[in-house]
Ligand SMILES: Nc1nc2c([nH]c(=O)n2[C@@H]2O[C@H](COP(=O)(O)OP(=O)(O)OP(=O)(O)O)[C@@H](O)[C@H]2O)c(=O)[nH]1
């Protein structure tokens with residue numbers, strides 16, 4: 366892994382409800398534009414990933430979530446940036462998700478996850494969620 370690229374710390378939320386996961390399509394002009402992802406974004410300097418995911422889900426989806434539960438941390442190097450992705454399991458406590466920070470939102474079953482193109486950093490998590498879905502509220 367190259368040492369020249371700084372690490373971008375990112376937090377993203379795996380929101381599950383009624384047997385489905387919420388996925389978002391990245392805007393065409395964003396890094397990895399057009400791919401599907403778990404909504405979230407970059408941590409501000411000094412911001413804890415759990416606080417970041419709460420803020421990002423409010424900004425990007427207009428929902429309030431309960432305490433985020435850590436799922437896994439993935440390190441990945443893209444040609445233009447290194448990311449340290451903190452995935453959290455999240456539950457919506459207030460609001461209905463709206464696509465404010467993405468081009469599209471979908472609620473999908475575990476089996477449908479493989480029909481969508483995700484960034485390489487997400488592949489291991491996607492496989493896990495497909496083979497062993499989280500218990501749905
Ligand atoms: N949110 C999110 N980002 C991911 C995932 N997988 C993955 O590789 N990333 C990468 O992590 C970085 C997240 O940045 P972002 O573009 O969402 O950041 P942001 O919401 O703060 O946006 P901004 O920089 O336009 O303000 C991007 O480089 C993105 O490609 C994922 O599942 N969710």
Ligand SMILES: [Mg+2]
Pocket residue numbers: 404405406407425466
């Ligand atoms: Mg984002």
